[in-house]
Amino acid sequence: NAGVTQTPKFQVLKTGQSMTLQCAQDMNHEYMSWYRQDPGMGLRLIHYSVGAGITDQGEVPNGYNVSRSTTEDFPLRLLSAAPSQTSVYFCASRAGGVYEQYFGPGTRLTVT
Amino acid sequence: GDSVTQMEGPVTLSEEAFLTINCTYTATGYPSLFWYVQYPGEGLQLLLKATKADDKGSNKGFEATYRKETTSFHLEKGSVQVSDSAVYFCALSERTGTASKLTFGTGTRLQVTL
Numbered sequence: 412n413a414g415v416t417q418t419p420k421f422q423v424l425k426t427g428q429s430m431t432l433q434c435a436q437d438m439n440h441e442y443m444s445w446y447r448q449d450p451g452m453g454l455r456l457i458h459y460s461v462g463a464g465i466t467d468q469g470e471v472p473n474g475y476n477v478s479r480s481t482t483e484d485f486p487l488r489l490l491s492a493a494p495s496q497t498s499v500y501f502c503a504s505r506a507g508g509v510y511e512q513y514f515g516p517g518t519r520l521t522v523t
Numbered sequence: 524g525d526s527v528t529q530m531e532g533p534v535t536l537s538e539e540a541f542l543t544i545n546c547t548y549t550a551t552g553y554p555s556l557f558w559y560v561q562y563p564g565e566g567l568q569l570l571l572k573a574t575k576a577d578d579k580g581s582n583k584g585f586e587a588t589y590r591k592e593t594t595s596f597h598l599e600k601g602s603v604q605v606s607d608s609a610v611y612f613c614a615l616s617e618r619t620g621t622a623s624k625l626t627f628g629t630g631t632r633l634q635v636t637l
Contacts, residue, residue, distance in 0.1 A: 453627035510555050510616050514566035
């Protein structure tokens, strides 16, 4: 099992550009989430999904879109990047009825 | 809402020293509690968990006890190693929640020196 994979590992964007952060898991987990990690703020939930076709907002959803067309994939879209979105982004997944979340290695995004 | 408060770091210790990282929480229900560890350049890994009051989670020499009366879940290790240098996150998840949500503390960086 590869677990949770994320691409790219690093990305630099200019303000106003759009991009998609990819996340995939091969554990057949129902639940997937996106977090951002900022210094001194821990991890904050952006969006999450409880199954294919079902998504919901987390704590800091503005400026981000998600979709879940398959169990395996949960991409995060930045529609118009802003410097405030400079952060490290983590995708996570877990099985239903279990609390342990598995995290991907992260994507470090810089918006100039 | 739910919240987790951790002691601020960085914590710098010599190898074989005793480690305590404090964590307290606020929650409306009966949360499960977790410690996650993040090694440099990597994602978070679950270190240990406790799902009800008085439970003790343990792993790799680390321990934490779920104290409902003090709403705490302090992380301890009797003898740290250089390889324990990492950032440690305390987190909670509400037991009744169905969504995949964890509430994290801000993290405590541990630096262990020889």
